[in-house]
Amino acid sequence: MAADGHYPEYWEADVVLRDGATAHLRPISPDDAPAMQHFHMQQSENSIYLRFFTYKSSLSNKELKRFTEVDHRDRVAFVVTRGTDILGIGRYDRLDDPTEAEVAFNVSDAHQGRGLGSILLEHLAAAARENGISRFSAEVLPENRKMITVFAEAGYEVQRRFDDGVVMLEFNIDPTEKSRAVMESREHRAEARSVAGLLSPSSVAVIGASREWGTVGYSFLEHIIDGGYTGDVYAVNPEAFELAGMISFASIGEVPGPVELAVIAVPYDQVASVVDQCGVAGVKGLLVATAGFADDGAEGLARQRALVHRARAYGMRVVGPASLGLVNTHPEVRLNASMAPALPAAGALGLFSQSAAIGVLLYAAAGRRGLGLSSFVSAGNRADISGNDAMQYWEDDPSTRAVGLYLESVGNPRKFSRIARRLAKTKPVIVAKSDVMGLQLPPGHAVRTTQAPSGALNAMLRQSGVIRVETTAQLVDIAQILVSQPLPAGPALAVFSNSLALGKVVADAAAAQSLDVRRLVTDIDLDTGQSIALPVLRAAVLDALSDDEVHSAVVALLPAPGLTVEAIADCLRDCAETANKPLVASFAGILDPAVQSDGLLASPRNPLAAADGDAAVPSQRGVPCYAGPGAAVAALGAVVTYARWRSRDSGGFHEPADIDSDAASAVLQQALLRVDGDGLTRLDGAESATLLGHYGISLLPAVRFATA
The missing domain is CATH 3.40.50.261 (Succinyl-CoA synthetase domains)
Structure with a gap:
C-alpha cells in the first residue's frame, strides 16, 4: 500500500498502446504542473468542455496545485507520457464513503483512439483496490460518448442513471471474469501489433552499415537486400558516401523517408546517442545488434535498462541488445534483418530464441531438417521484446501453425503461462529450456529468479499445454510433425x-x-x-x-x-x-x-x-x-x-454456495492494517482457520507438544 504522501515508484509502468507503440505511465507529481498546463492548452474547446463542463482557456495556479499535488491514497492521479509530453491524465478522489471514489480522465485530442482511457482505468482501479476502495463513480456529459464507452467496455457491471443533465455512472472495481478478459484482450492486441510492426516494417535503416566485409553492419545490410526485402532500405554511416550501391546518410535524421525499423550496429558507447536520434526522427522500433551491455556487470545492466527506458519514452520497442535479428518470410515482406546469410524457406513454424548462440543452432537445425519458417525473433538480452510478446503475435499470425521457443529465463511466469495456455489451445507451443536457469540468470537478463523447485516449472508448462523439451534437436524433431x-x-x-x-x-x-x-x-x-x-x-x-x-x-x-x-x-x-x-x-x-x-x-x-x-x-x-x-x-x-x-474438457469456474468471499476479504483487510515496514504480516492460527472456513475448508484441532 502506498504510504500517505510518499511517491509510489512501483506504480510506474511502461505500457503498450492499442497501435503497438509504447508510453510511460506514472503517478503525477508537482513538477508536472507546466506540462499539464501545456497539455490543457493544446486541447480543443470541446474536449475541455467535456472534461470540466465549461470552457477555460488555461488552468489557474490553484487548479494546477490541486491537480498535481496528491497524497497517493485518497487522491491519486496518473499521467501517460512520451518524452516530456503528457498524452493522458486519469485521477480518482475518495468520497465521503471511504470505499468509493470519483474517477475522471482527460486524453489528448491527438492521441485519442489509442486505448489510453482503458489503460488509465486499469491502473487507477488497481491503485484504488490497494487503498481500500471498491467502487468508482463518474459524472459524464451525455455527449461524451467516448468516455461512456471506456467504462462500458471495461468489463465492469456499470450502473447508469440520468440526473440533472449528467449521466451518473457507478461500478464495483473488483476484477470480474469479464473485466479480466477485457484487459487480457487489450494487452493481447497491443503487444501483437507492436511485434507485427517490427516484423513487417515498410522501411528499414541500418545504422552502422559498413563496406567492410564480415562486420555486423555490413552483414545486416547485405542480408536485407539479398533477401529481397520489399520495403525501403537506408544505409546510415557518417563516414561513407555510398554503401551497397546506394547513397549513405550521415545520420538517421537525414533519411528522406519515414523509418519504421532501425537496426543499430554501432559501437557500444554510441548506442544511447543513436537511440535518441531515432526517437527524434520518429522511428517505430529498434533492433539492437550491439553487444557488450551484459559484460559490464551491474553498470552494464543499468545502461541496458536506461536504453529501454529511453526508447520507450519515444514510443519505440526494442529487440535486443545482442540480438541475432528478425526474419519474416511472408512473400509480401521478405525481411532478413539478421546475421543469417540467406532468407529461409517460407514455412509454418515461428521460432523465438533468447540466446544468440542457441538461436544460431536452432535456426541451422530447422534449415537442415527442411523446416520452413514463418518468422524468427532473436531477443538477445531480452531487455524489452520477450517470448510473451512473440506468442501474442503468433496467436494471430495466419502464416504460423506451430511455435518453438528457446528460453533461458522466464521473467513473468504468471503471464507466460496465461498466454501460452491460450495460444496452445489453437497452435502447439514447444519450449526448450535449461534446468539450471531457474537459479542463475544468463548475462544481461534483468528478471526475477524463481525460488520454486525445478519441478514447478515443468508442472506450469505441462498445465499450460506446452510441449517441454531439453534440446533444440528435440524441438525440431517435434516441430517436423506439427507443421506437416x-x-x-x-x-x-x-x-x-x-x-x-x-x-x-x-x-x-x-x-x-x-x-x-x-x-x-x-x-x-x-x-x-x-x-x-x-x-x-x-x-x-x-x-x-x-x-x-x-x-x-x-x-x-x-x-x-x-x-x-x-x-x-x-x-x-x-x-x-x-x-x-x-x-x-x-x-x-x-x-x-x-x-x-x-x-x-x-x-x-x-x-x-x-x-x-x-x-x-x-x-x-x-x-x-x-x-x-x-x-x-x-x-x-x-x-x-x-x-x-x-x-480434453478444461471445465469451468464454479463457486460453491458456502463460500463467503466478502467475509474472507474483511479478515485480510484487518490483517493488512498490521503490515510492517517490509510489507509483511502474518495470520495467527485462529485467523487462518477463520479465513479458510470462509472458503469452506475446515481444520482439525491442532495441539502443540513440548517434548518428543
Missing part, C-alpha cells in the same frame, strides 16, 4: 517395418511413450524393386490408416536395394495426406552422409499447402523422417500428449 501432419485423434498406433527385430524395438519404444500399438506389421518386403515394393507398402499403410481404431503410424525401414529414401518418403507422404492422419518415418542404417534422412522429405517446390484440407491453417508438405526410430516415436508421443491435452 494433422493432430492424432488418440494414442492408437500402427507400426510398419521390413525387419521383425526393428519392428519390436519400435513397438517397445511406443509403449514407453504410452502409445497403444494396435497393428504391428513386420513382413513388408521391399526387396522386390520399386515398381512392386512401393505399391505394396502403400496398400498396407492405407489399409491400417483407414481403420478408425488407428490414429497414427510409424514406418521404420532398413535400406532396401533399388529404393531411395526420397521415393519411399514420397509414397508415405501421399498415404498420410490421403488418410489425413499423422505418419512419421525412420530410415535406420543410412550410412551415406550425402543422403538426408533427418527432416521433412519429399516436399514439392511449394512447401505451403493445406494438406489437411484447412486453408486457414498452413501446412508444410512432406513426411517427418528420422535417422533413428527412438527419435521418431518420442516426437510422436509428445504430439499425442499435446493433442490429448488440447481435446
